[in-house]
Amino acid sequence: MKKILSVTLTIVFIGILLFALSECPEFGNISNPANNYVSHRYIDQCVKDTGAINIITGIILDYRAFDTFGESIVLFAAAISVIVVLNKSREQV
């Protein structure tokens, strides 16, 4: 019973996601938003939006700050796991 339920739920979620995907713009189409005004907006409006002269910092720490947050979390998790696994002074305690 549980197996049937889980398989049904999985199929339903896959169907929902695929349905949402069918509404997305076609990959590689010239008229997609990502191919048109996003990059122009970044280049034209960066100083006004973020106050940064260096456009790269403006993009990675303001427009896409959540991505940089994820990168910092990856570094943090790697360092903490190395401390836990390889620290010799911890074993003697």
Added chain:
Amino acid sequence: MKDEILREIGKFIIPFIQMFGIYVIFNGHLSPGGGFSGGTVLGVSLILHRLTEEPHRASTGISEKAVIGFMCFSLMLYGILKGYSFISGGGELGLLEIPLGTPGRILSGGMLLPLNIAVGVIVCFTIYTFYTLFDKGEI
């Protein structure tokens, strides 16, 4: 390490490396650079100290507790600052907005400077921790 020349040159050059790292972090929104590259330079200066100094004096005074504390604090600072600017963005909720200042000054760009510092601290301690733990097995 036993080499006298390396030790003396290391003593002379490490403050300049650290100053350059801090410069790269603090000018991240004005010139090429930022938290990732500046943090790498700072971490490398700590590693150089470990490499050139004599073993009994090589400790940088950074404990495991300090590493974990600094990294947790920086990560939470980043999350809180950026979360606040996500919520208050656009100014439709009437929350206090951080002024952007004059572009080109050090103290401008709203949250970019503290975010750069937070990322720099995380990268610096990650690199230092990796080196010390894979080499000697203790921080």
